[in-house]
Amino acid sequence: MTGQFLDDSPAHCPHLGEVVAAFLDGAPRDTAPTEHLRGCRDCQRDLGRARRLDALLASQAGPGPDEAQAERWMTQALRAGAPAPLPEVPLARPGNRARFAAAVALALCTGIGLGTWLEQPGGGPTAPASNETAAVPRAASEHPTSGRSPALVLPNRTRPRTPDTRDGTPRRSRTEPAPEPSRDRVVAELVRSRRGSDQDLLHSQLATAAEGPEAEALRRTVRECEPAVRRLMHALQQRPPSHLALVAAARVGHPKLDEALLRLTRRQPELIDTVAAAMRPLDHRPGRTVLLLELCGHCEPDTLADYFRRLGGEATAELVKIARRTKHATLRRRCLHALAWRCDASAIPFLLEWIDCPSLDEALAAAHALSHLPAIHADKLAKALPRARRRSLLLAALCGVHFERAARHLRQAELTDEELDFLRGGAFSPPQLEIAARLCRRRSTFAD
Amino acid sequence: MDSRGKGLEPTPPATRPTLPQDTPDPELVARLRSGDPGAFQLLVRPVLPSLLRLARRLTGDPHWADDLVQETLVRAVRSIASFRGDASLRTWLFRIQLRLAAQPQRWRRTDPATALLDPPDVPAHPPEDDPRARELAERLDEAMERLTPRQRTALHLRAVEGLDYRAIGALLDTTAGAARMLVLAARRQVMQRMGRHLLP
Numbered sequence: 001m002t003g004q005f006l007d008d009s010p011a012h013c014p015h016l017g018e019v020v021a022a023f024l025d026g027a028p029r030d031t032a033p034t035e036h037l038r039g040c041r042d043c044q045r046d047l048g049r050a051r052r053l054d055a056l057l058a059s060q061a062g063p064g065p066d067e068a069q070a071e072r073w074m075t076q077a078l079r080a081g082a083p084a085p086l087p088e089v090p091l092a093r094p095g096n097r098a099r100f101a102a103a104v105a106l107a108l109c110t111g112i113g114l115g116t117w118l119e120q121p122g123g124g125p126t127a128p129a130s131n132e133t134a135a136v137p138r139a140a141s142e143h144p145t146s147g148r149s150p151a152l153v154l155p156n157r158t159r160p161r162t163p164d165t166r167d168g169t170p171r172r173s174r175t176e177p178a179p180e181p182s183r184d185r186v187v188a189e190l191v192r193s194r195r196g197s198d199q200d201l202l203h204s205q206l207a208t209a210a211e212g213p214e215a216e217a218l219r220r221t222v223r224e225c226e227p228a229v230r231r232l233m234h235a236l237q238q239r240p241p242s243h244l245a246l247v248a249a250a251r252v253g254h255p256k257l258d259e260a261l262l263r264l265t266r267r268q269p270e271l272i273d274t275v276a277a278a279m280r281p282l283d284h285r286p287g288r289t290v291l292l293l294e295l296c297g298h299c300e301p302d303t304l305a306d307y308f309r310r311l312g313g314e315a316t317a318e319l320v321k322i323a324r325r326t327k328h329a330t331l332r333r334r335c336l337h338a339l340a341w342r343c344d345a346s347a348i349p350f351l352l353e354w355i356d357c358p359s360l361d362e363a364l365a366a367a368h369a370l371s372h373l374p375a376i377h378a379d380k381l382a383k384a385l386p387r388a389r390r391r392s393l394l395l396a397a398l399c400g401v402h403f404e405r406a407a408r409h410l411r412q413a414e415l416t417d418e419e420l421d422f423l424r425g426g427a428f429s430p431p432q433l434e435i436a437a438r439l440c441r442r443r444s445t446f447a448d
Numbered sequence: 449m450d451s452r453g454k455g456l457e458p459t460p461p462a463t464r465p466t467l468p469q470d471t472p473d474p475e476l477v478a479r480l481r482s483g484d485p486g487a488f489q490l491l492v493r494p495v496l497p498s499l500l501r502l503a504r505r506l507t508g509d510p511h512w513a514d515d516l517v518q519e520t521l522v523r524a525v526r527s528i529a530s531f532r533g534d535a536s537l538r539t540w541l542f543r544i545q546l547r548l549a550a551q552p553q554r555w556r557r558t559d560p561a562t563a564l565l566d567p568p569d570v571p572a573h574p575p576e577d578d579p580r581a582r583e584l585a586e587r588l589d590e591a592m593e594r595l596t597p598r599q600r601t602a603l604h605l606r607a608v609e610g611l612d613y614r615a616i617g618a619l620l621d622t623t624a625g626a627a628r629m630l631v632l633a634a635r636r637q638v639m640q641r642m643g644r645h646l647l648p
Binding site: 060063064076078 | 505
């Protein structure tokens with residue numbers, strides 16, 4: 001690290017972050033940061049600002065609880081949390097007494113069970129088999145799973161259906177590869193066919209047939225058929241990929257294909273529209289909402305607005321679910337933007353809750369989504385106003401929904417005509433909503 | 449030149465908040481685990497200011513912060529047997545609090561007290577305060593609220609509670625290096641948003 005001296009220090013020192021961090025973390029291990037700091041005006045100023053920030057944060061954290069509050073917390077916690085003394089964590093290995101007791105209990109159980117069995121008619125190891133019991137091994141030997149112990153096989157009448165068979169045709173288990181049912185023979189033929197025109201036939205079948213039960217069955221079969229998925233993956237890797245392959249892959253709804261589509265659209269954002277359009281007519285396409293949200297990251301924010309608007313009614317619940325579950329703030333913000341595009345009233349409780357979340361950006365996005373609701377929902381927003389933590393944001397959203405309903409809260413605001421016109425205009429973009437919230441912020445009264 | 453060499457000294461440890469009993473007495477811990485209320489009072493009470501400070505930062509509202517601290521303590525009492533005593537009690541309580549903070553429906557019992565952006569009804573800062581200090585505090589609040597939850601928590605734990613990066617990483621389920629990067633990024637963003645307000 002070379003020292004930058006005061007006279008010739010650049011406007012933005014390249015070592016700014018590291019040097020400041022080294023000093024804020026304690027004594028630097030080597031002398032290089034000290035040497036650098038001695039001559040760099042940028043780093044000196046930045047270090048001073050960082051220390052002021054830390055001091056501000058510490059001072060703003062506020063005092064601790066007063067004695068009465070602390071006492072109340074402790075008492076309530078002890079009362080609510082521990083009605084009885086807590087047991088010790090059991091030891092990993094049982095003691096000798098516990099082992100002895102367990103052995104005695106086991107021996108007793110074995111003895112009683114053996115005695116009961118010997119007392120039964122026909123019981124015991126050398127007793128001749130009755131007609132009924134003799135039939136069991138015979139039935140078992142006829143059974144295709146005759147390798148089992150005969151004593152474990154029940155008569156057919158009472159035996160529960162096994163996953164293997166009832167009518168002679170093997171059943172699917174989760175670990176077995178998907179079979180090719182007769183009803184999807186056409187698909188099976190398409191999948192088995194070699195590359196070339198037949199491959200295009202499979203892709204064109206997927207691409208052209210979007211609606212109807214047959215098309216859905218075709219997509220489901222392809223989704224469960226690994227060779228077909230591999231073939232589509234291969235088609236997507238062609239440079240450039242064919243339009244048919246792109247549409248077909250977008251419609252199938254397989255996680256691997258979705259990943260491949262994301263990789264592709266990251267490189268070629270001009271394909272996003274094709275992928276989104278291909279999914280639009282489908283009613284049930286697994287992972288569609290998630291894929292659309294991911295695609296939002298590769299294009300301008302409003303590019304996919306129309307696609308989100310046209311998603312089915314269940315998409316709102318799915319977006320809310322994703323927003324609640326995800327740990328990624330970016331994905332959560334995309335969900336909130338998507339909810340703004342959808343203008344769906346079923347998201348109101350979630351958005352009202354989210355407007356009070358600790359992140360201001362997410363609260364702004366939630367308020368923006370609320371501000372696009374139809375005017376008929378203004379009452380719900382107005383009722384939530386007195387209980388909201390960020391009332392100015394909610395009031396700004398209410399201005400967007402129904403200005404007259406919000407106007408009573410701005411009675412004493414002394415806003416200029418220009419400012420009122422701005423609030424009355426509604427249809428706020430996110431930056432405009434922030435301005436509207438600032439207008440509502442200091443000059444409003446919330447007394448009804 | 450007078451300004452040269454100024455501010456070269458590293459942040460002294462004395463400016464960090466004092467840590468109440470980061471390595472508790474094993475005998476006290478044993479009493480705590482056996483459900484002794486006296487030990488609970490003795491060990492947990494000094495940590496309450498830290499819990500309240502973090503709760504205020506996590507919730508942004510004093511009423512909700514109270515709710516969160518209360519629920520944290522209840523959960524702590526219920527699961528005190530799982531506290532082994534080889535880590536700091538404060539860190540263990542922070543972990544409970546951070547997990548609870550992500551599920552507000554489990555602890556929110558009261559309405560919010562103040563709106564950080566809306567001072568007219570219940571001002572967040574007393575009116576007799578210096579207006580410049582109030583504006584500074586509001587700007588800092590806003591800048592902190594614009595951080596991601598992880599960045600906000602990491603910066604608070606570092607700047608206010610003085611935790612080391614290893615502890616912060618453990619609390620945020622990440623490495624010490626990643627925790628350091630979180631703190632650096634958070635500090636940089638807040639400084640950018642505060643702009644000239646941080647100049648002396």
